[in-house]
Amino acid sequence: MKPPSSAPAVVEQTYALWLWLDAHAVHLPAHARASLGARALDAALDLLAALLDAAYTPRADVAHAAALRTAARHANLLRYLLRGMHDRHHLSHDQHGHVAAQLDVIARAVGAWRKARP
Numbered sequence: 001m002k003p004p005s006s007a008p009a010v011v012e013q014t015y016a017l018w019l020w021l022d023a024h025a026v027h028l029p030a031h032a033r034a035s036l037g038a039r040a041l042d043a044a045l046d047l048l049a050a051l052l053d054a055a056y057t058p059r060a061d062v063a064h065a066a067a068l069r070t071a072a073r074h075a076n077l078l079r080y081l082l083r084g085m086h087d088r089h090h091l092s093h094d095q096h097g098h099v100a101a102q103l104d105v106i107a108r109a110v111g112a113w114r115k116a117r118p
Contacts, residue, residue, distance in 0.1 A: 010109035018044040040081040047074035
């Protein structure tokens with residue numbers, strides 16, 4: 001059973017995305033695992049860290065908006081890394097579709113959060 005979380009849903013969704021990527025990175029060829037796989041995992045963790053910063057920083061604080069901008073940048077980087085993994089045939093079409101859809105939900109949530117008034 002999963003413990004209850006007070007974090008926003010987008011944080012939990014990003015955590016699930018990172019878990020999915022971590023489980024799939026071990027199946028990459030060694031050269032891709034050490035470069036593309038590691039960078040994708042780093043980007044997912046950076047995205048998660050930025051969202052946690054935003055979640056636990058008051059909205060009126062300038063650090064809140066900065067954390068959300070950082071999260072949006074990491075989401076965009078991760079989108080390109082996943083596209084590269086697909087183009088290099090390290091992710092199947094179905095796998096890429098699944099993870100890209102997850103990332104799209106996260107990116108839309110970050111965008112909505114950024115537009116929300118304090």
